Amino acid sequence: MSQFCFSEENEKKFNELKKRYPDIKAMMLPSLWLVQEQEGWISLDAMKFLASKLGLSEADVYSVATFYTMFKLEPKGKYHICLCKTASCKLRGSEAIKQKIEEKLGIKPGETTKDRKFSFEEVECLGACGNAPAMSLNDEYFENLNPKKIEEILDGLE
């Protein structure tokens, strides 16, 4: 039995989504998004909840949640930085951005600051190659980055 449950609002959203997706397996991704929106990440407990709610096996939910890198499987910082490490961004200076983030926040990719304000990870292409180097910060994209710009962005966060 799982401890997780949807908020009242997300329970309504879930029921609305069910009307749009007659095949219950197609509900998997939007349901995982709802969990992540609600909690900031997707716990094993929440996966059990979804498995039961969708009538699927826990392995089914786990395999999807762990396949897509956009799903967070552990708590992240208030500000979660995803810096692109793929070729276009590398060629256009993402390494200098990475060094600036490490220097400013005192954390390496895969880590979270002790106050849980920032977490940082390197990811594959964000689809913004034309404006490399790029990163996402929670749901917002930042492009054409340079060390000065990243410093200003980080300094501007409360």
Ligand code: FES
């Ligand atoms: S290579 Fe960085 S956004 Fe595509």
